[in-house]
Amino acid sequence: MGDVFLEALELVRFRNYSRAKFHFGPEGATIVGRNGSGKSNLLESISFLALGKSIRGAPDSEVAMDGGDGFGIYAKFGGEDEFRISVVYSRGRGKRMNVDDHPLRRISELLGKFQVVSFSPEEVHLLLRSPAGRRRLLDMLLSQVGGYVWYWQRYRRALLHRNRLLSEGKVSRRELKPWDLQIVKFGSEIVRRRKEFVCWMEEKVKTFYEVLSGGEDLAVLYSPSFPADGDILERFVESLGESTEQERRLGCTVVGPHRDDLSVRIGGRDLRMASQGQAKSFLLAWKLGEALFFYERSGRRPALLMDEVFSDLDSERSKALAGFLIGKGQCFVTAISEGEVPGPIRNLRVIEVGDGRCVP
Numbered sequence: 469m470g471d472v473f474l475e476a477l478e479l480v481r482f483r484n485y486s487r488a489k490f491h492f493g494p495e496g497a498t499i500v501g502r503n504g505s506g507k508s509n510l511l512e513s514i515s516f517l518a519l520g521k522s523i524r525g526a527p528d529s530e531v532a533m534d535g536g537d538g539f540g541i542y543a544k545f546g547g548e549d550e551f552r553i554s555v556v557y558s559r560g561r562g563k564r565m566n567v568d569d570h571p572l573r574r575i576s577e578l579l580g581k582f583q584v585v586s587f588s589p590e591e592v593h594l595l596l597r598s599p600a601g602r603r604r605l606l607d608m609l610l611s612q613v614g615g616y617v618w619y620w621q622r623y624r625r626a627l628l629h630r631n632r633l634l635s636e637g638k639v640s641r642r643e644l645k646p647w648d649l650q651i652v653k654f655g656s657e658i659v660r661r662r663k664e665f666v667c668w669m670e671e672k673v674k675t676f677y678e679v680l681s682g683g684e685d686l687a688v689l690y691s692p693s694f695p696a697d698g699d700i701l702e703r704f705v706e707s708l709g710e711s712t713e714q715e716r717r718l719g720c721t722v723v724g725p726h727r728d729d730l731s732v733r734i735g736g737r738d739l740r741m742a743s744q745g746q747a748k749s750f751l752l753a754w755k756l757g758e759a760l761f762f763y764e765r766s767g768r769r770p771a772l773l774m775d776e777v778f779s780d781l782d783s784e785r786s787k788a789l790a791g792f793l794i795g796k797g798q799c800f801v802t803a804i805s806e807g808e809v810p811g812p813i814r815n816l817r818v819i820e821v822g823d824g825r826c827v828p
């Protein structure tokens with residue numbers, strides 16, 4: 469499958485854009501503008517076309533201009549495949565999405581049509597500083613790949629029931645049994661997919677990081693809550709059996725994918741010790757790995773939505789990063805001014821935004 473690219477985008481009452489139109493080439497654009505001019509908002513609107521929702525996790529009502537009645541995002545794609553996607557939200561009727569003139573019944577029908585990998589500086593903190601954030605890092609990509617969400621939803625539901633029983637105190641093994649079976653069945657599939665994914669990512673992320681940092685060593689390891697080798701389902705059953713006492717004491721389920729973590733070591737030290745620039749470089753290396761993952765699976769390069777990637781990276785790291793971004797599909801980069809972006813990125817078309825519109 470060849471690449472597709474976002475060719476035209478129209479925003480109507482989306483965040484600070486009352487009505488704005490943009491045209492992009494297959495290589496993407498550098499989006500420049502002052503603080504608060506709408507650069508991140510523009511990238512966020514593009515994420516709706518891939519995920520059907522905000523990559524920042526904002527509810528639909530919040531992205532409608534001034535909390536108003538709704539918004540519209542209309543896009544035309546070109547390249548190997550030509551199609552249109554629209555996402556229209558209104559307070560009364562909810563969100564409606566169309567591919568060409570075909571209405572979609574659920575978000576899953578949209579996934580895969582147009583894929584994005586995004587980076588924003590807030591994520592460095594949100595995703596790297598806690599186990600929950602690092603689990604999200606695992607799930608963000610896996611959720612866009614066949615069936616993962618289905619397993620998660622069932623796992624979560626069973627986990628909630630099981631935790632409710634445990635928190636109520638005296639509960640018999642017999643009462644827990646049906647929920648044990650469910651969390652083990654759905655949970656072991658989540659663990660299996662995460663393990664496989666990190667195993668695939670390990671070497672790629674390490675290589676990206678080494679180039680970005682000029683030779684610093686990186687190690688990434690999946691760190692599940694129970695020893696997930698051999699038959700994962702069996703191991704989960706065993707660990708659940710062994711944690712009975714602890715569960716009763718704490719009143720909740722203590723093993724399972726909701727307790728997984730990702731262990732990251734930079735230059736031999738835990739990620740907690742990493743500097744801002746090192747943590748940011750790791751997240752960027754991870755995102756480049758995600759882009760490669762999409763490409764290997766689907767033969768299509770995702771669009772890269774790179775918000776403020778060059779600020780607080782030293783010039784060597786910036787240059788190395790630019791090398792990875794250019795010529796790898798459509799790339800959107802934001803900056804306060806054109807001067808901020810390193811050499812190769814200057815070949816991208818510059819689009820200036822201000823006051824909620826595209827400055828001609």
Ligand SMILES: Nc1ncnc2c1ncn2[C@@H]1O[C@H](COP(=O)(O)OP(=O)(O)OP(=O)(O)O)[C@@H](O)[C@H]1O
Pocket residue numbers: 482483484485501502503504505506507508509510530531532533534535
């Ligand atoms: N729902 C909304 N309706 C109207 N305006 C909004 C809405 N949400 C955010 N804004 C406005 O959008 C602007 C922020 O836009 P954005 O975050 O895209 O800026 P930016 O260009 O990325 O700035 P920075 O360089 O500081 O990151 C703010 O002025 C904010 O008030």
Ligand SMILES: [Mg+2]
Pocket residue numbers: 507508509775
């Ligand atoms: Mg911004």
